[in-house]
Amino acid sequence: METLKEKTAKGLLWGGMNNFIQQGLGLVFGIILGRLLSPDDYGMVAMIAIFPQLAIAIQNSGFTAALTNIRKPEHRDYNSVFWFNVIVGTALYAILFFCAPLIAAYYHTDKLTPLCRYAFLNILFASFATAQSAYLFKNLMVKQQAKCGMTAVICSNIVGVSMAFAGMSYWSLATQGLVYVGVNMLLLWRSSPWRPTLSIDFGPVRRMFRFSVKVLATGIVSQISNNVLNILLGRYFSPHAVGCYNQASQWSSKCCYLVQGTVQQVAQPVLAGLGGQDGRQLAALRKMVRFASFVSFPLLFGLALVAKEFIVTAITAKWLPSAELLQLLCVGWSVMPLHTLMSNAVLSNGHSGTNFWCTVGLGAASIATMVAIWPLGIRTMVVAYAALNIMWVFVWLFFVRRLMGYGLLMFLRDTLPFALAAAAVMAATSAATVWISSAAALLAARVVMAALLYYAVMRAARVRILRECEQFIISRIRKKDKQ
Secondary structure (H helix, E strand, C coil): CCCHHHHHHHHHHHHHHHHHHHHHHHHHHHHHHHHHCCHHHHHHHHHHCHHHHHHHHHHHCCHHHHHHHCCCCCHHHHHHHHHHHHHHHHHHHHHHHHHHHHHHHHCCCCCHHHHHHHHCCHHHHHHCCHHHHHHHHHCCCHHHHHHHHHHHHHHHHHHHHHHHHCCCHHHHHHHHHHHHHHHHHHHHHHHCCCCCCCCCCCHHHHHHHHHHHHHHHHHHHHHHHHHHHHHHHHHHCCHHHHHHHHHHHHHHHHHHHHHHHHHHHHHHHHHHHCCCCHHHHHHHHHHHHHHHHHHHHHHHHHHHHCHHHHHHHHHCHHHCHHHHHHHHHHHHHCCHHHHHHHHHHHHHCCCHHHHHHHHHHHHHHHHHHHHHHHHHCHHHHHHHHHHHHHHHHHHHHHHHHHHHCCCHHHHHHHHHHHHHHHHHHHHHHHHHCCCCCCHHHHHHHHHHHHHHHHHHHHHHCCCHHHHHHHHHHHHHHHHHHHC
Protein backbone atom coordinates (compact mmCIF):
# COMPACT_ATOMS: atom_id res chain seq x y z
CA MET A 1 0.00 0.00 0.00
CA GLU A 2 1.52 3.31 -1.09
CA THR A 3 1.93 6.06 1.48
CA LEU A 4 0.65 9.58 0.86
CA LYS A 5 4.27 10.72 0.35
CA GLU A 6 4.83 8.05 -2.30
CA LYS A 7 1.55 8.90 -4.02
CA THR A 8 2.51 12.58 -4.00
CA ALA A 9 5.95 11.89 -5.49
CA LYS A 10 4.49 9.60 -8.14
CA GLY A 11 1.77 12.15 -8.86
CA LEU A 12 4.34 14.89 -9.35
CA LEU A 13 6.40 12.59 -11.59
CA TRP A 14 3.48 11.62 -13.81
CA GLY A 15 1.98 15.09 -13.66
CA GLY A 16 5.30 16.55 -14.72
CA MET A 17 5.76 13.97 -17.47
CA ASN A 18 2.22 14.56 -18.71
CA ASN A 19 2.62 18.30 -18.83
CA PHE A 20 6.11 18.14 -20.32
CA ILE A 21 4.95 15.89 -23.16
CA GLN A 22 1.72 17.82 -23.72
CA GLN A 23 3.47 21.18 -23.81
CA GLY A 24 6.32 19.73 -25.87
CA LEU A 25 3.86 18.42 -28.43
CA GLY A 26 2.03 21.74 -28.25
CA LEU A 27 5.33 23.47 -28.99
CA VAL A 28 6.01 21.37 -32.11
CA PHE A 29 2.49 21.52 -33.51
CA GLY A 30 2.09 25.15 -32.43
CA ILE A 31 5.10 26.07 -34.55
CA ILE A 32 3.63 24.24 -37.55
CA LEU A 33 0.22 25.88 -37.11
CA GLY A 34 1.81 29.28 -36.53
CA ARG A 35 3.56 28.99 -39.88
CA LEU A 36 0.45 27.76 -41.71
CA LEU A 37 -2.18 30.08 -40.21
CA SER A 38 -2.49 33.85 -39.93
CA PRO A 39 -3.04 36.11 -36.89
CA ASP A 40 -6.63 36.60 -38.12
CA ASP A 41 -7.27 32.84 -37.95
CA TYR A 42 -6.08 32.69 -34.35
CA GLY A 43 -8.03 35.83 -33.55
CA MET A 44 -11.32 34.34 -34.78
CA VAL A 45 -11.05 31.38 -32.40
CA ALA A 46 -9.63 33.41 -29.50
CA MET A 47 -12.58 35.83 -29.54
CA ILE A 48 -15.10 33.08 -28.79
CA ALA A 49 -12.95 30.94 -26.47
CA ILE A 50 -14.46 32.50 -23.37
CA PHE A 51 -17.96 31.12 -24.04
CA PRO A 52 -17.27 27.35 -23.98
CA GLN A 53 -14.87 27.89 -21.07
CA LEU A 54 -17.62 29.59 -19.07
CA ALA A 55 -20.15 26.94 -20.07
CA ILE A 56 -17.86 24.11 -19.01
CA ALA A 57 -17.18 25.87 -15.70
CA ILE A 58 -20.94 26.19 -15.11
CA GLN A 59 -21.69 22.56 -15.93
CA ASN A 60 -18.81 21.38 -13.71
CA SER A 61 -20.12 23.67 -10.95
CA GLY A 62 -17.11 23.01 -8.71
CA PHE A 63 -18.12 19.40 -8.09
CA THR A 64 -14.63 18.01 -8.72
CA ALA A 65 -13.34 20.05 -5.77
CA ALA A 66 -16.43 19.12 -3.71
CA LEU A 67 -15.99 15.39 -4.38
CA THR A 68 -12.29 15.63 -3.53
CA ASN A 69 -13.09 17.13 -0.12
CA ILE A 70 -15.48 14.26 0.74
CA ARG A 71 -13.54 11.64 2.69
CA LYS A 72 -15.11 8.62 0.97
CA PRO A 73 -17.48 9.64 -1.84
CA GLU A 74 -19.97 6.93 -2.81
CA HIS A 75 -21.40 5.84 -6.15
CA ARG A 76 -24.50 7.98 -5.69
CA ASP A 77 -22.30 11.08 -5.24
CA TYR A 78 -20.52 10.54 -8.56
CA ASN A 79 -23.75 9.49 -10.27
CA SER A 80 -25.55 12.64 -9.15
CA VAL A 81 -22.72 14.83 -10.47
CA PHE A 82 -22.63 12.94 -13.78
CA TRP A 83 -26.30 13.44 -14.63
CA PHE A 84 -26.28 17.04 -13.44
CA ASN A 85 -23.38 17.75 -15.80
CA VAL A 86 -25.01 16.07 -18.79
CA ILE A 87 -28.31 17.91 -18.36
CA VAL A 88 -26.73 21.32 -17.73
CA GLY A 89 -24.18 20.86 -20.54
CA THR A 90 -26.91 20.07 -23.06
CA ALA A 91 -28.97 23.07 -21.97
CA LEU A 92 -25.99 25.41 -22.17
CA TYR A 93 -25.07 24.29 -25.68
CA ALA A 94 -28.66 24.88 -26.80
CA ILE A 95 -28.63 28.41 -25.33
CA LEU A 96 -25.30 29.30 -26.94
CA PHE A 97 -26.39 27.80 -30.28
CA PHE A 98 -29.20 30.35 -30.50
CA CYS A 99 -27.03 33.15 -29.07
CA ALA A 100 -24.35 32.71 -31.74
CA PRO A 101 -25.66 35.61 -33.92
CA LEU A 102 -25.51 37.92 -30.89
CA ILE A 103 -21.87 36.96 -30.26
CA ALA A 104 -21.07 37.64 -33.91
CA ALA A 105 -22.79 41.03 -33.67
CA TYR A 106 -20.78 41.99 -30.57
CA TYR A 107 -17.53 41.41 -32.46
CA HIS A 108 -18.88 42.84 -35.75
CA THR A 109 -17.92 39.57 -37.53
CA ASP A 110 -20.72 37.56 -39.20
CA LYS A 111 -18.46 34.55 -39.82
CA LEU A 112 -18.46 33.84 -36.10
CA THR A 113 -22.05 32.52 -36.11
CA PRO A 114 -21.33 29.12 -37.76
CA LEU A 115 -17.95 28.92 -36.04
CA CYS A 116 -19.59 29.32 -32.61
CA ARG A 117 -22.16 26.62 -33.26
CA TYR A 118 -19.43 24.22 -34.34
CA ALA A 119 -16.77 25.02 -31.72
CA PHE A 120 -19.24 24.98 -28.83
CA LEU A 121 -19.91 21.26 -29.36
CA ASN A 122 -17.03 20.65 -26.95
CA ILE A 123 -19.45 21.68 -24.18
CA LEU A 124 -21.47 18.53 -24.87
CA PHE A 125 -18.36 16.32 -25.00
CA ALA A 126 -16.99 17.76 -21.75
CA SER A 127 -20.27 17.16 -19.88
CA PHE A 128 -19.72 13.39 -20.05
CA ALA A 129 -16.22 13.56 -18.53
CA THR A 130 -16.49 15.49 -15.25
CA ALA A 131 -17.45 12.60 -12.95
CA GLN A 132 -14.86 10.29 -14.52
CA SER A 133 -12.16 12.93 -14.20
CA ALA A 134 -13.17 13.66 -10.59
CA TYR A 135 -12.85 9.95 -9.73
CA LEU A 136 -9.29 9.78 -11.09
CA PHE A 137 -8.40 13.10 -9.45
CA LYS A 138 -9.77 12.09 -6.04
CA ASN A 139 -7.85 8.81 -6.07
CA LEU A 140 -4.58 10.42 -7.26
CA MET A 141 -4.66 8.30 -10.44
CA VAL A 142 -2.37 10.79 -12.15
CA LYS A 143 -0.78 8.19 -14.42
CA GLN A 144 -4.14 7.41 -16.02
CA GLN A 145 -4.98 11.10 -16.40
CA ALA A 146 -1.58 11.69 -17.98
CA LYS A 147 -2.04 8.98 -20.59
CA CYS A 148 -5.48 10.33 -21.50
CA GLY A 149 -4.20 13.86 -21.87
CA MET A 150 -1.13 12.91 -23.89
CA THR A 151 -3.10 10.79 -26.33
CA ALA A 152 -5.75 13.48 -26.76
CA VAL A 153 -3.07 16.10 -27.47
CA ILE A 154 -1.45 13.94 -30.14
CA CYS A 155 -4.73 13.13 -31.90
CA SER A 156 -6.07 16.68 -31.80
CA ASN A 157 -2.85 18.25 -33.06
CA ILE A 158 -2.55 15.81 -35.95
CA VAL A 159 -6.09 16.64 -37.02
CA GLY A 160 -5.53 20.39 -36.61
CA VAL A 161 -2.31 20.41 -38.64
CA SER A 162 -3.81 18.21 -41.36
CA MET A 163 -6.75 20.60 -41.77
CA ALA A 164 -4.43 23.63 -41.76
CA PHE A 165 -2.38 22.04 -44.56
CA ALA A 166 -5.66 21.58 -46.44
CA GLY A 167 -6.29 25.34 -46.22
CA MET A 168 -9.19 25.22 -43.75
CA SER A 169 -7.92 28.28 -41.81
CA TYR A 170 -9.61 28.86 -38.43
CA TRP A 171 -11.78 25.75 -38.79
CA SER A 172 -8.63 23.70 -38.17
CA LEU A 173 -8.17 25.34 -34.76
CA ALA A 174 -11.82 24.84 -33.82
CA THR A 175 -11.68 21.16 -34.84
CA GLN A 176 -8.45 20.70 -32.91
CA GLY A 177 -10.24 21.79 -29.73
CA LEU A 178 -13.20 19.49 -30.39
CA VAL A 179 -11.00 16.46 -31.03
CA TYR A 180 -8.99 17.08 -27.85
CA VAL A 181 -12.08 17.25 -25.62
CA GLY A 182 -13.77 14.31 -27.36
CA VAL A 183 -10.78 11.96 -27.27
CA ASN A 184 -9.93 12.90 -23.69
CA MET A 185 -13.52 12.19 -22.65
CA LEU A 186 -13.49 8.72 -24.24
CA LEU A 187 -10.15 7.82 -22.69
CA LEU A 188 -11.24 9.00 -19.24
CA TRP A 189 -14.16 6.59 -19.51
CA ARG A 190 -11.76 3.82 -20.45
CA SER A 191 -9.40 4.59 -17.56
CA SER A 192 -11.95 5.04 -14.77
CA PRO A 193 -13.63 1.95 -13.24
CA TRP A 194 -16.65 4.01 -12.19
CA ARG A 195 -19.79 3.88 -14.37
CA PRO A 196 -23.06 5.85 -14.12
CA THR A 197 -26.44 4.22 -13.53
CA LEU A 198 -29.96 5.35 -14.39
CA SER A 199 -30.94 5.74 -10.74
CA ILE A 200 -30.81 9.53 -10.85
CA ASP A 201 -30.78 11.28 -7.47
CA PHE A 202 -29.83 14.96 -7.20
CA GLY A 203 -29.72 14.86 -3.39
CA PRO A 204 -25.89 14.62 -3.25
CA VAL A 205 -25.59 17.51 -5.70
CA ARG A 206 -27.80 19.67 -3.50
CA ARG A 207 -25.69 18.82 -0.43
CA MET A 208 -22.43 19.61 -2.24
CA PHE A 209 -23.80 22.77 -3.81
CA ARG A 210 -23.17 24.99 -0.78
CA PHE A 211 -19.45 24.33 -1.16
CA SER A 212 -19.29 23.90 -4.93
CA VAL A 213 -21.29 27.01 -5.86
CA LYS A 214 -18.44 29.15 -4.54
CA VAL A 215 -15.95 27.16 -6.60
CA LEU A 216 -18.28 27.59 -9.58
CA ALA A 217 -18.49 31.35 -9.12
CA THR A 218 -14.72 31.43 -8.69
CA GLY A 219 -14.25 29.56 -11.98
CA ILE A 220 -16.57 31.93 -13.84
CA VAL A 221 -14.82 35.05 -12.58
CA SER A 222 -11.43 33.47 -13.23
CA GLN A 223 -12.32 32.64 -16.85
CA ILE A 224 -13.59 36.15 -17.48
CA SER A 225 -10.46 37.61 -15.88
CA ASN A 226 -8.16 35.37 -17.93
CA ASN A 227 -9.96 36.25 -21.17
CA VAL A 228 -10.69 39.93 -20.56
CA LEU A 229 -7.98 40.99 -23.01
CA ASN A 230 -9.36 38.76 -25.76
CA ILE A 231 -12.87 40.09 -25.12
CA LEU A 232 -11.83 43.75 -25.27
CA LEU A 233 -9.30 43.40 -28.07
CA GLY A 234 -11.87 41.61 -30.24
CA ARG A 235 -14.41 44.36 -29.59
CA TYR A 236 -12.24 47.46 -29.94
CA PHE A 237 -9.35 46.35 -32.13
CA SER A 238 -9.20 43.68 -34.87
CA PRO A 239 -8.95 39.89 -35.25
CA HIS A 240 -5.31 40.48 -36.25
CA ALA A 241 -4.57 42.21 -32.92
CA VAL A 242 -6.37 39.46 -31.01
CA GLY A 243 -4.35 36.87 -32.92
CA CYS A 244 -1.02 38.51 -32.06
CA TYR A 245 -1.93 38.70 -28.37
CA ASN A 246 -3.28 35.14 -28.43
CA GLN A 247 -0.03 33.83 -29.92
CA ALA A 248 1.95 35.48 -27.11
CA SER A 249 -0.52 34.18 -24.55
CA GLN A 250 -0.37 30.69 -26.01
CA TRP A 251 3.41 30.34 -25.67
CA SER A 252 3.64 31.86 -22.19
CA SER A 253 0.74 29.71 -20.98
CA LYS A 254 2.45 26.54 -22.26
CA CYS A 255 5.47 27.23 -20.05
CA CYS A 256 3.29 28.33 -17.16
CA TYR A 257 1.04 25.28 -17.31
CA LEU A 258 4.05 22.98 -17.47
CA VAL A 259 4.53 23.82 -13.79
CA GLN A 260 0.98 24.83 -12.84
CA GLY A 261 -0.60 21.66 -14.23
CA THR A 262 1.97 19.47 -12.48
CA VAL A 263 1.31 20.81 -8.99
CA GLN A 264 -2.43 21.21 -9.56
CA GLN A 265 -2.94 17.48 -10.08
CA VAL A 266 -1.69 16.65 -6.58
CA ALA A 267 -2.01 19.82 -4.47
CA GLN A 268 -5.62 19.66 -3.29
CA PRO A 269 -5.86 15.87 -2.77
CA VAL A 270 -2.58 15.85 -0.82
CA LEU A 271 -3.33 18.94 1.30
CA ALA A 272 -6.90 17.76 1.94
CA GLY A 273 -5.49 14.39 3.02
CA LEU A 274 -3.31 16.19 5.59
CA GLY A 275 -6.22 18.26 6.92
CA GLY A 276 -6.06 18.62 10.70
CA GLN A 277 -2.30 18.02 10.71
CA ASP A 278 -1.21 21.66 10.63
CA GLY A 279 2.53 21.02 10.79
CA ARG A 280 2.56 18.40 8.04
CA GLN A 281 0.14 20.33 5.86
CA LEU A 282 2.25 23.50 6.03
CA ALA A 283 5.45 21.53 5.36
CA ALA A 284 3.85 19.93 2.29
CA LEU A 285 2.67 23.30 0.98
CA ARG A 286 6.10 24.88 1.45
CA LYS A 287 7.78 22.04 -0.40
CA MET A 288 5.35 22.46 -3.31
CA VAL A 289 5.97 26.23 -3.34
CA ARG A 290 9.73 25.68 -3.46
CA PHE A 291 9.37 23.15 -6.26
CA ALA A 292 7.11 25.48 -8.27
CA SER A 293 9.49 28.42 -7.78
CA PHE A 294 12.53 26.29 -8.63
CA VAL A 295 11.02 25.45 -12.03
CA SER A 296 8.67 28.32 -12.87
CA PHE A 297 10.98 31.34 -12.56
CA PRO A 298 13.83 30.07 -14.78
CA LEU A 299 11.36 28.63 -17.29
CA LEU A 300 9.28 31.79 -17.72
CA PHE A 301 12.17 34.24 -17.39
CA GLY A 302 14.08 32.13 -19.89
CA LEU A 303 11.29 32.30 -22.43
CA ALA A 304 11.14 36.07 -21.93
CA LEU A 305 14.87 36.21 -22.64
CA VAL A 306 14.56 34.42 -26.01
CA ALA A 307 11.08 35.67 -26.97
CA LYS A 308 12.11 37.62 -30.07
CA GLU A 309 14.52 34.97 -31.37
CA PHE A 310 11.99 32.21 -30.70
CA ILE A 311 9.15 33.99 -32.53
CA VAL A 312 11.26 34.83 -35.59
CA THR A 313 12.92 31.41 -35.82
CA ALA A 314 9.93 29.22 -35.01
CA ILE A 315 6.88 30.92 -36.54
CA THR A 316 8.46 33.59 -38.79
CA ALA A 317 8.58 37.37 -38.62
CA LYS A 318 4.87 37.78 -39.38
CA TRP A 319 4.31 37.18 -35.66
CA LEU A 320 7.01 39.63 -34.47
CA PRO A 321 4.44 41.98 -32.79
CA SER A 322 3.81 39.08 -30.37
CA ALA A 323 7.40 39.05 -29.06
CA GLU A 324 7.22 42.00 -26.66
CA LEU A 325 3.79 40.89 -25.42
CA LEU A 326 5.26 37.43 -24.81
CA GLN A 327 8.05 38.89 -22.67
CA LEU A 328 5.60 40.83 -20.51
CA LEU A 329 3.25 37.87 -20.07
CA CYS A 330 6.12 35.58 -19.09
CA VAL A 331 7.09 37.87 -16.22
CA GLY A 332 3.48 38.18 -15.05
CA TRP A 333 2.68 34.49 -15.36
CA SER A 334 5.83 33.27 -13.62
CA VAL A 335 3.84 33.49 -10.35
CA MET A 336 0.69 31.73 -11.58
CA PRO A 337 1.74 28.30 -10.20
CA LEU A 338 1.97 30.02 -6.81
CA HIS A 339 -1.59 31.34 -7.28
CA THR A 340 -2.68 27.75 -7.92
CA LEU A 341 -0.97 26.38 -4.83
CA MET A 342 -2.41 29.10 -2.58
CA SER A 343 -5.88 28.52 -4.00
CA ASN A 344 -5.63 24.77 -3.41
CA ALA A 345 -4.38 25.36 0.13
CA VAL A 346 -7.48 27.45 0.83
CA LEU A 347 -9.83 24.91 -0.80
CA SER A 348 -8.25 21.93 0.97
CA ASN A 349 -9.18 23.56 4.29
CA GLY A 350 -12.81 23.87 3.21
CA HIS A 351 -12.82 27.63 2.66
CA SER A 352 -14.36 27.85 -0.81
CA GLY A 353 -15.82 31.24 0.14
CA THR A 354 -12.35 32.70 0.76
CA ASN A 355 -11.17 31.21 -2.52
CA PHE A 356 -14.15 32.80 -4.25
CA TRP A 357 -13.67 36.30 -2.88
CA CYS A 358 -9.94 36.29 -3.52
CA THR A 359 -10.46 35.23 -7.13
CA VAL A 360 -13.33 37.68 -7.56
CA GLY A 361 -11.09 40.47 -6.28
CA LEU A 362 -8.42 39.70 -8.88
CA GLY A 363 -11.02 39.33 -11.61
CA ALA A 364 -12.77 42.58 -10.74
CA ALA A 365 -9.46 44.45 -10.55
CA SER A 366 -8.36 43.02 -13.93
CA ILE A 367 -11.63 43.79 -15.67
CA ALA A 368 -11.92 47.32 -14.24
CA THR A 369 -8.30 48.10 -15.09
CA MET A 370 -8.52 46.77 -18.64
CA VAL A 371 -11.78 48.61 -19.35
CA ALA A 372 -10.29 51.85 -18.00
CA ILE A 373 -6.99 51.74 -19.90
CA TRP A 374 -7.82 50.04 -23.23
CA PRO A 375 -7.54 53.37 -25.14
CA LEU A 376 -3.84 53.42 -24.12
CA GLY A 377 -3.13 50.41 -26.31
CA ILE A 378 -2.41 46.69 -26.07
CA ARG A 379 1.07 46.99 -24.54
CA THR A 380 -0.17 49.08 -21.61
CA MET A 381 -3.00 46.61 -21.01
CA VAL A 382 -0.60 43.67 -20.90
CA VAL A 383 1.80 45.50 -18.54
CA ALA A 384 -1.06 46.22 -16.14
CA TYR A 385 -2.36 42.66 -16.40
CA ALA A 386 1.08 41.21 -15.57
CA ALA A 387 1.59 43.60 -12.64
CA LEU A 388 -1.79 42.67 -11.13
CA ASN A 389 -0.95 38.95 -11.25
CA ILE A 390 2.32 39.53 -9.39
CA MET A 391 0.72 41.75 -6.75
CA TRP A 392 -2.13 39.33 -6.12
CA VAL A 393 0.18 36.56 -4.88
CA PHE A 394 0.46 38.51 -1.64
CA VAL A 395 -3.33 38.77 -1.34
CA TRP A 396 -3.50 34.96 -1.53
CA LEU A 397 -0.69 34.73 1.01
CA PHE A 398 -2.64 36.88 3.47
CA PHE A 399 -5.46 34.30 3.59
CA VAL A 400 -3.16 31.27 3.61
CA ARG A 401 -1.25 32.78 6.56
CA ARG A 402 -4.51 33.04 8.52
CA LEU A 403 -5.44 29.43 7.73
CA MET A 404 -2.07 27.68 7.96
CA GLY A 405 0.42 30.12 9.50
CA TYR A 406 2.40 30.55 6.26
CA GLY A 407 3.97 33.96 6.92
CA LEU A 408 5.54 36.47 4.56
CA LEU A 409 9.12 35.74 5.62
CA MET A 410 8.64 31.98 5.09
CA PHE A 411 7.13 32.64 1.68
CA LEU A 412 9.97 34.94 0.64
CA ARG A 413 12.56 32.38 1.79
CA ASP A 414 10.81 29.75 -0.33
CA THR A 415 10.46 31.84 -3.50
CA LEU A 416 12.74 34.88 -3.66
CA PRO A 417 16.08 33.04 -3.98
CA PHE A 418 14.81 31.22 -7.08
CA ALA A 419 13.37 34.40 -8.63
CA LEU A 420 16.58 36.37 -8.04
CA ALA A 421 18.81 33.54 -9.24
CA ALA A 422 16.74 33.12 -12.41
CA ALA A 423 16.76 36.87 -13.11
CA ALA A 424 20.53 37.09 -12.56
CA VAL A 425 21.17 34.09 -14.82
CA MET A 426 19.05 35.59 -17.62
CA ALA A 427 20.79 38.96 -17.30
CA ALA A 428 24.23 37.33 -17.45
CA THR A 429 23.21 35.19 -20.42
CA SER A 430 21.84 38.20 -22.28
CA ALA A 431 25.04 40.18 -21.75
CA ALA A 432 27.29 37.29 -22.74
CA THR A 433 25.46 36.53 -26.00
CA VAL A 434 24.65 40.04 -27.24
CA TRP A 435 27.32 39.79 -29.97
CA ILE A 436 25.55 36.92 -31.81
CA SER A 437 23.66 38.23 -34.86
CA SER A 438 21.84 35.14 -36.18
CA ALA A 439 18.43 34.67 -34.53
CA ALA A 440 18.64 30.86 -34.62
CA ALA A 441 22.18 30.80 -33.22
CA LEU A 442 21.27 33.32 -30.53
CA LEU A 443 18.24 31.26 -29.53
CA ALA A 444 20.29 28.07 -29.19
CA ALA A 445 23.17 29.77 -27.36
CA ARG A 446 20.92 31.49 -24.83
CA VAL A 447 18.86 28.36 -24.08
CA VAL A 448 21.94 26.19 -23.50
CA MET A 449 23.88 28.79 -21.52
CA ALA A 450 20.95 29.80 -19.30
CA ALA A 451 20.08 26.17 -18.49
CA LEU A 452 23.68 25.23 -17.60
CA LEU A 453 24.26 28.41 -15.61
CA TYR A 454 21.05 28.04 -13.58
CA TYR A 455 21.88 24.41 -12.80
CA ALA A 456 25.40 25.43 -11.75
CA VAL A 457 24.05 28.15 -9.45
CA MET A 458 21.60 25.71 -7.84
CA ARG A 459 24.35 23.12 -7.33
CA ALA A 460 26.75 25.67 -5.91
CA ALA A 461 24.06 26.90 -3.49
CA ARG A 462 23.30 23.28 -2.50
CA VAL A 463 19.61 23.80 -3.06
CA ARG A 464 17.70 21.06 -1.29
CA ILE A 465 14.84 20.82 -3.79
CA LEU A 466 17.34 20.13 -6.61
CA ARG A 467 18.95 17.35 -4.59
CA GLU A 468 15.56 15.82 -3.77
CA CYS A 469 14.52 15.88 -7.44
CA GLU A 470 17.77 14.23 -8.49
CA GLN A 471 17.49 11.57 -5.78
CA PHE A 472 13.90 10.79 -6.71
CA ILE A 473 14.72 10.42 -10.40
CA ILE A 474 17.73 8.19 -9.63
CA SER A 475 15.65 5.99 -7.31
CA ARG A 476 12.97 5.59 -9.99
CA ILE A 477 15.59 4.59 -12.57
CA ARG A 478 17.16 2.06 -10.20
CA LYS A 479 13.75 0.64 -9.31
CA LYS A 480 12.92 0.25 -12.98
CA ASP A 481 16.26 -1.47 -13.69
CA LYS A 482 15.63 -3.99 -10.89
CA GLN A 483 12.26 -4.85 -12.39
